[in-house]
Amino acid sequence: xxxxxxxxxxxxxxxxxxxxxxxxxxxAAIMQEARERALHELRARYPAVFxxxxxxxxxxxxxxxxxxxxxxxxxxxxxxxxLALTLLLAVGAVTTVIIVGxxxxxxxxxxxxxxxxxxxxxxxxxxxxxxxxxxxxxAGASDSLIGxxxxxxxxxxxxxIYTASPALxxxxxxxxxxxxxxxxxASSAYAGPVGVWGVAGLLAGLGFMAVAVVRRGRDRP
Amino acid sequence: MSDDELDSVIHAPARLRIMxxxxxxxxxxxxxxxxLQDLIGLTPGxxxxxxxxxxxxxxxxxxxxxxxxxxxxxxxxxxxxxxxLERYATVLRQLLDGTxxxxxxxxxx
Numbered sequence: 369x370x371x372x373x374x375x376x377x378x379x380x381x382x383x384x385x386x387x388x389x390x391x392x393x394x395x396a397a398i399m400q401e402a403r404e405r406a407l408h409e410l411r412a413r414y415p416a417v418f419x420x421x422x423x424x425x426x427x428x429x430x431x432x433x434x435x436x437x438x439x440x441x442x443x444x445x446x447x448x449x450x451l452a453l454t455l456l457l458a459v460g461a462v463t464t465v466i467i468v469g470x471x472x473x474x475x476x477x478x479x480x481x482x483x484x485x486x487x488x489x490x491x492x493x494x495x496x497x498x499x500x501x502x503x504x505x506x507a508g509a510s511d512s513l514i515g516x517x518x519x520x521x522x523x524x525x526x527x528x529i530y531t532a533s534p535a536l537x538x539x540x541x542x543x544x545x546x547x548x549x550x551x552x553x554a555s556s557a558y559a560g561p562v563g564v565w566g567v568a569g570l571l572a573g574l575g576f577m578a579v580a581v582v583r584r585g586r587d588r589p
Numbered sequence: 590m591s592d593d594e595l596d597s598v599i600h601a602p603a604r605l606r607i608m609x610x611x612x613x614x615x616x617x618x619x620x621x622x623x624x625l626q627d628l629i630g631l632t633p634g635x636x637x638x639x640x641x642x643x644x645x646x647x648x649x650x651x652x653x654x655x656x657x658x659x660x661x662x663x664x665x666x667x668x669x670x671x672x673x674l675e676r677y678a679t680v681l682r683q684l685l686d687g688t689x690x691x692x693x694x695x696x697x698x
Contacts, residue, residue, distance in 0.1 A: 390602055392684050395595075398602055399678065402609035409628060410613055410620075474624025476663045478617045 407587075412471035415584035417464050418545075422576030424460040428453040429519070429569020433562070436515070442561045444511045486529070493525040515561030519568050523553035541579045541586075548575040595684070598646045599677045603631055603639050608674045611649065611666040619652065619663035640664060648673055 390398075435449035436442065445453075472480065501521070505514055530546025549572055556568040599608055606629050614620060620628075626636050643649040648670030652663045666674070 390600055390605075392681060394602075395600065395605060395681055396685060398605050399609050399681075402606040403613065405628065406610045406613035410610075474621035474627075475614065476619050476621065476661070477614075477665075479615055480618070 410471060410475065411587065412468045414468075415580040415587065417467050418576045418580035418583065420463045421460050422573045422580060424456045424573075425569050425576060426573030428456040429565045429573070432519075433565035433569065436562050436565065439562065442512050442515060444515055444561075445565075489529055490526065493529065494522055497521045497525055512561040516557050516564050519561075519564040520553040520557045523549050523568060523572055527551075527553060539583075541582050545575050545579045548572075594680050596673055596677045596680075598642060598648065599673060601639075603629065603635065604643060607636075607639055607643065608648065608666065608670065608677075611664065612671060612674055614665065619665035622651075622662040622664060625664055643670070646670075646673075 431449045431452045432445045435446040436444065468483075472483075501514060501518055504517060509517075527546045527549025530542050530549060532546070552568055552571040552575065556564050556571065559567045599605055607625065610625065610628055611620060622633075622636070626633060629636065631639070640649060640651060644651060647667060650665055650667050652665075653660070654663065655661050
């Protein structure tokens with residue numbers, strides 16, 4: 369008791385600060401308020417992240433699709449449309465870093481290390497895919513083949529990683545999205561080098577949007 | 590049933606906030622001292638005092654890591670702490686309802 373009092377004096381706290389009278393209704397209100405604040409501050413707004421990526425895919429792939437629509441023979445996306453897609457991908461990445469990073473500041477433990485591995489795997493996979501695309505072009509692959517590969521390979525890789533993600537997120541909706549991306553990537557490739565951009569962008573984007581809606585409903589306190 | 594049945598270690602505004610905040614972390618996660626202080630809105634000294642009481646009761650654990658600019662103190666709820674908070678919420682709910690319902694645990698009062 370004396371030790372507590374000494375500690376309180378040393379810290380500048382008063383007895384009221386430390387063990388203020390607490391009636392039952394106020395205790396219940398404090399619990400509710402603390403819970404809502406923690407949910408608001410410590411949980412990343414993943415619905416917003418998924419919604420942003422849904423828009424990035426639909427608009428980015430849509431712009432590419434419009435740029436190749438009607439090409440005979442197929443020559444590939446215009447530099448301007450590729451620049452637009454690159455900028456949109458950058459917006460998605462920065463938005464993700466800001467939203468997730470802000471919420472997870474100060475949180476430590478195994479799950480944080482797992483999330484880092486997840487993002488590292490995604491980044492490494494995308495770098496490898498774009499490097500391979502360059503190698504295919506260098507080896508003389510046709511514009512059509514490069515077009516289909518460029519549209520579906522990043523989606524296939526992302527889907528595969530998301531499917532394994534329950535180890536990180538323990539979340540069925542992310543796993544379902546991963547499976548959806550794999551199916552969309554594999555099947556939309558049959559739409560050819562022009563159609564693949566429209567089909568894959570629309571279906572994958574809708575998948576991200578659907579997960580955003582599901583998670584928004586579930587994350588409500 | 591009376592107020593005396595509420596765990597006196599938890600039944601204080603600041604400690605209740607600390608316990609509920611830490612209970613929102615997933616298993617295996619901890620929260621840095623500075624982020625916890627920011628969320629609870631206490632001075633460092635006050636927070637240390639409350640954490641000491643909770644630590645003495647075995648409800649929270651603090652782990653220090655790193656040195657210098659990388660130094661970090663992680664605070665997390667222990668299993669007994671989580672169970673104590675569940676019990677506290679159950680008793681509080683029963684007292685507020687004026688009933689004595691069957692056992693059932695949730696941190697929502």
